[in-house]
Amino acid sequence: MVNIESKKYDIRYVAIYIRKSRAESMEDLEKHRMLLTDLCRKNNFKYVEYMEVGTSDSIDMRPKISKLLKEVEEGVYDAVCVVEYDRLGRGDLGEQDRIKKAFQKSDTLIITPDKIYDLNNDIDDTYADLKGFFARQEYKMITKRLRQGKKIGARRGQWTNGIPPFPYVYQRYHGKYNEKGLVVDDERYKVYRSMIELALNGASPRKIAENLNNKKVFTLKGNYWSAVTIQRLLMDETHLGKIISNKSQGDGHKNKRPNAKDVKIFPKSEWVIVENCHEPVKTQEEHEKIIQLINDRNLIGKKARHQTYVFSGLIKCERCGHSHTFYIKRDKCYMKPCWYINPLGEKCRNEGILVSVIEDMILTEIAKYKDGFLMDTEQEDNSFGMLQILIEEKEKLLSKQKKALSLINDAYEMGDYSREEWLERKKKREFEINDTANEIYELHKSTNSNQQLSKAEKMKALSNFFDHITATTDNASRNELYRTILESIIWYKNGDDIKIKINFK
Template identity: 65%
Template structure:
């Protein structure tokens, strides 16, 4: 091939095809035709590499990664592309990586209207200009896409990829929601089954197993998993709302060197748009499911086996974490709290003989039954006051964390910290602020869920509990019976003084 009075001996080439964001597979076929005709016209023997992904990072594009290694090994005389920027529109580091591979192996780049020899100063400069403008164009496109996604979400449009089960995008039979979600009626009974079972206390793992055993699979034909079911149960899209601004940064294992670290944004800062599509669960159902799953999440994995009557029920009054149960010489003990906070402080709430604690609990439940029968309104008020007091404590703690964050920022401005130390301290307090805000959010959900149980249901559950708890011998059955009337047991021991507060359902 002769171009611009230069002669090249080109026999073996690679045809690299990559679909950009705005293009279809039909466009990719047109590009393939152009490159194939180019090779036939010039008698090139060619191997094709086709990339469908749209990432600008080389490491996230398997075909260009494979091709780049073969270029470095000198396998090809040239690489054919429809436009120079098809090889990549990454940052300067990415473009330099591509250029060095072509320069060291003396591999050419061929487009339908030009040959680039990157060891030639003129071609090298021209390639730099092409790369610069391609990068600027890419940055503008991605910026507009991000802005469009944010604006679309705030308008109530679905911009989050594949819709969560049982929804589909825009249309199902005679249903239509422009740029929104509609319910797939065939999937709806399966989703409602998940909700009903979760509300009855059946774990997500058993819900998934039940569906799999009956041959009811995911839309992609895969088995259901506990994680998938739990995500669907907690997804607030099913309330008819669209939520955006939940995270920032990249969590990809091969993210670009200059990419921001992945970070979950506190729920208080999310953007929530209501009434965007048909809801498939009620707010009350969602809050109860959150409460059920939150209580299970705080229970250590071994404790979920319900090997003892109080397994998973006893929580530390100092830190809110679960106490575990262990056996010593055939006697059950509530272990001392082993929690250590993010600052390294140990909780140090002491343990107790399980039988001793259970007798205290049974007396409190009997007392509660008398109070709810005589004056359910007073008990409800007391219970509400206890939960509100706990929320208030966390809100006070939140203000302390925010104050500490302000102090760190002020100290940096005064020159007390260098930038690296400031960023480390700032991230620590920001994380604590976010965790505490999420804790308050979950507690408010539990509080709201508790209000949904009627006084009559409470009375019947208490009658059933007190009539059977002392006659049952199976620990699993006794634990299940406790869970019909108790959300948690808040336990504190200082010396020989024992304080027990029960959060009733």
């Protein structure tokens, strides 16, 4: 183990970073932890642990290293301890450069059991580059072999796709065993079969989800079932005892590695399907009937789905925030009750109304706004100057706060503060700086808005609205007119209790 005391470094506060790689067990992770904590105790370091179980080479996909690098850049630690240099990252050159710059910028050291890396030292920097290069090559070879092994395993009928789909578990359940394959969990099977029976009887995925949620039968993670999850389970051919591979290529996840390839879906003719790999939980006939029912349901047209009505996209439900929709009946336009249904199947129940009635209410509120707008002319004209004065005062305050933070850091370097006192004072000042900066940002937004839409321009928009709203009969044109002066309309109705709030631009 490296003799830290023989080095001329002032190291007191360190972070320990431990990450489990693909080929390692949790036991290996604990061994690494013991090795690094022993190193810290031997050298009397105060330390904070960052432990991560993950296989991604991308920093953005590893929350612990992302947090650690941010704190390294802020100079929180004197050094970071790892069992090997490449534990910090084996990503591409961009990822490795990102790691190096964080340590170089803050003069933070990297300590392994056999070496200290000072990346502002040319020799250590070159050595780190070599270590990073070889680690990257090794990682690429490992991932290539894993991909090949996954393809070969799938073609042999082995499960290689991570967490098994509900109601299966991997390899073993009580007395049942399937080497490198799937086994039915008997308790989950009862829930799954209830989904199948409901679907065969014509229940939609949403109704099935509501049924389970109301019975307090939740997902494995304890969440509510959703219609999307239920539909995926109903359509999954894995439940027929099959292993299907080569369905796609690339990464289709929302949060994916920066260098990941876009997902490409292959036609069914190119899929690799291996039959009789594990116990089926539905029959082929049941599967085909369910698919037919789902397809038939999807073919039902959604009338006026993309049609523009007078208040399309403008009226929001006061209870849940969702937009109200509209329909035509006997040549009259109605606003529907709020359509939102929560995971338990409970409807929002914010009532609808005849659109002509709500439009009269809205026009009355707009007229009141216009009258009040004219009365506030003098006060409004002075608002821009007041905002400028406020911004100048806040910027002076921000400058003082930044200076105070600099003095706190200087005092810590001079030994006037303990680390705990420094961190507490530093954190307090950083919060103040952040709050003031946010206030300045919001004030600038207000001045920009004031400049972009002056008093005269707002008055012109209101006058133009009233000049044209009565004569304009086309729904799309009327919708555009309302949008020139309105941001949104908040609606509530329960019997005779009606509330309306208009947010103007």
